[in-house]
Amino acid sequence: MSIKPPVEDFATDWDHTDPAWVANPYPIWDELREKCPVAHTDRYGGGWFPSTYELVSAVANDTDNFTSHTVVIGNGRPGEDAPPAPIGVAPPISSDPPFHHIARRLILPAFSPGVVNTIEPFVREYCGKLLDNVSAQEIVNGGSDYAQYIPVAVIRQMLGFPEKDEDLFREIVHIVMEGIDEPDMDKRIAAFEPIRIYMEEQLQDHIDHPRDDLTSYLLNAEIAGTKLLPEHIFGTILLVLVAGIDTTWSGIASSLYHLATNPKDLERLVNEPELMPLAIEEFLRFYSPVTMARLVKEDFDFNGCPMKKDDWLLLGFPAANRDPKAFPDADKFIIDRQINRHVAFGLGIHRCAGSNLARMEMRVAIEEFIKRYPKFELTDADVVTWSQGQVRGARHLPLRILS
């Protein structure tokens, strides 16, 4: 990983991997909203960061001027070898209209609320097993003992991949999401090679032994009477792996962090379980894990900013969700907030396809945890770590179980 100079002025030199941003981005975003709603950086070859709800919404809904071709910021730009728009490397997240609509329609039924309901018992049982495994411990790591395992198990089961490969899934997510600072494209491609080989093995196994899972569904799916291209199937599976794992893991872990540091909220949630749906939406707003990126399609002026073709646009849904113009007491966590038009799952045509699944996993994971442990606290506030990059969540989260 390259060593980068620390940021002194986030308005003109922002970096979402800067230690100050990673540790506590909220005061930075508050200042940007006041000073200049759209911050700029020359890092990563140039990019912009709108910090208000209004501007984040405007970008999310503007597929004419912004492409989703690459949604994770890196030092490079999509090379000539990269699959072109409108399909992109991981459809439909990397796709633009009109292809986007087709690719998205294809996968939405697999993540519909009806399907998600059928998965809930599996998640509940799995959470119970994880808690059984740590039942003798006085200190439970909410991240590495609990949250991180839950979405991995869910996604693995949905794809129909072997249970023994769950560690490998976490490795894949790590390579894709946290390897963004590797400037050498050849090295990034080399790091990706084992993933490609593994996925081809899994696809072949599903071709030889079709079964009732998402992988076989994609292999059999057709667009206008034609089977999907291999790179489409590969890309969609990669999307499900990457978008479905550390996002939800972050959502669960950050929620546990909140409850560990706010005993009154924990007590209310234990005593008033009917608050859970409102609490989940507030966890999603207050600790939104996911930030997406866009690329500027052609030179144009956005809100007075002279954007150039191929500039990055960092789409900060978490910043939008803390905008005081959109939410009264935006910097306060209100567990029974009634009106909460948060955009944690994005907005517009790219609304997170797995949002119903993520919500269910968060709800079940928290319900099971607080049922088992109605009282817990951080062992030490200073040791909590947060992930860097475009997915934010508590990672190292040692919790002392109280009786």
Add this chain to the structure above:
Amino acid sequence: MKVVINADACTGQGRCFGIAPELFDFDDLGNGVVKGDGKVTPELVEKARLAEANCPEHAISIEE
């Protein structure tokens, strides 16, 4: 009073049928649909207003 969903604006955020399952359902793609004729009985007025106020896509409206 009745609730209406603008199908062009709905992206399947799922808030309406979460808040007011008496008034909203979902289709195969997870998009929101209005149940029946959308008529809101007095005891569901508050839920209808909350569904409208929580839709991130501003896809729900209430016709008085």
